[in-house]
Amino acid sequence: MNHFNLINGVLHAEDVALSDIADAVGTPVYVYSRATFERHAQVFRDALSGLDNPHIAFAVKSNPNLAVxxxxxxxxxxxxxxxxxxxxxxxxxxxxxxxIVFSGVGKTAEEITRALKAGIGQFNIESEEEGRELADIATSLDLTAHAVLRINPDVDAGTHGKISTGKADNKFGVGIHRAAEIYARLSALPNLHMRGLALHIGSQLTSLEPLETAFTKVGVLVQLLRSQGHEVTHVDLGGGLGVRYRDGDNPPEPADYGAMV
Ligand SMILES: Cc1ncc(COP(=O)(O)O)c(C=O)c1O
Structure with a gap:
């Protein structure tokens, strides 16, 4: 459900005719509906309300508009x-x-430094080398980096190949079978507080099944790490549920997603 509707044959964003906006500011123009964002935010929050202290992080890459x-x-x-x-x-x-969660395979030393000084809440480490660099920089600044290790679960998200992120041949994260040994080595580094795992398998997911497969693998790894004496308090779960681009598209319902998680 969204707040873009035809009223007397004219497409409206909430109460405003898009033709009036076009007349006022010209085209092309992007029009966002605050009521729609607020409604979607509420629906997703409600869907996760059964979890213990959930934190929802919006992927800024999907829309970096400041007003949004x-x-x-x-x-x-x-x-x-x-x-x-x-x-x-x-x-x-x-x-x-x-x-704020800092993900991504291309973090530069300058960006890591700025993020540490800003007090960014969590770094999602994509490789052992990045974890070592993060620990070195944090040590040099006398700060502590809170971090999770991004694992690659080798699960096919069933989405377009260019927006798949969790297959073994995608560049993201460390292979799940090497994760425990890497986690142990990173946990021993100074000024690096390892607190959990992250994964992201792709965008525009139209089925919950690959998510459940991947999250189950992470659950097994969490138990293994805990049995080895490691602290695991955070798990960062991605990819994003698909949106309804066309009539007839039927992406998973947020409530079903929340129940699955
Ligand atoms: C770490 C991470 N977060 C977020 C996204 C954005 O996708 P979505 O909004 O579908 O989770 C991506 C996409 O590649 C990603 O790799």
């Missing part, structure tokens, strides 16, 4: 960022630094 981020910040959402620029936008939108 401000609406989501007011809804209590944090941000998933993959660059210093995205981090700056999330902070400028009023998101608390501790509610």
């Amino acid at each position: 981020l401000k609406v989501l910040a007011r809804q209590g959402y944090g941000a998933d960022v993959v660059s210093g620029g995205e981090m700056d936008r999330a902070l400028a939108a009023g998101m608390a630094a501790e509610d």
Whole structure:
């Protein structure tokens, strides 16, 4: 459900005719509906309300518009960022630094330094090398980096190949079979507080099945790490549920997703 409707044959965003907006500001123009964002934010929050202290991080790459981020910040959402620029936008939108997750395979030393100084809540480490660099930089700044290790569960998300992120041949995360040994080595580094795992298998997911397969693998790994004496308090679960692009599209319902999680 959204707030874009035909009224007397004219497409409206909430109460405003899009033709009036086009007349006022010209085209092309992007029009967002705050009521729709707020409604979707509420639906997804409700879907996860059965979890213990859930934190929802909006992928800034999907829409870095400051006005949009401000609406989501007011809804209590944090941000998933993959660059210093995205981090700056999330902070400028009023998101608390501790509610921001820094993901992505290309973090530079300069970005890591800035993120540590800003007090970013969580680094999603994509490789052992990145974890070592993060620990080195945190040590040099006399700060602690809170982090999780992104694993690659080798699950086919069943989405378009270009937006698949969790197959073994995708560049993201460490192979799940090597994760425990890497986690142990990173946990021993100074100024690096390892607190859990992350995964992301793809975008525009039209079935819950691959998510459940991947999350189940992570659950098994969490138990293994705990049995080895490691602290695991956070698990960062991705990919995103598909959106309804066309009539007849039938992506999973958020409530079913929440129940599965
Ligand atoms: C770590 C991470 N977060 C978020 C996204 C955005 O996708 P979605 O909104 O479908 O989760 C991606 C996409 O590649 C990603 O790799």
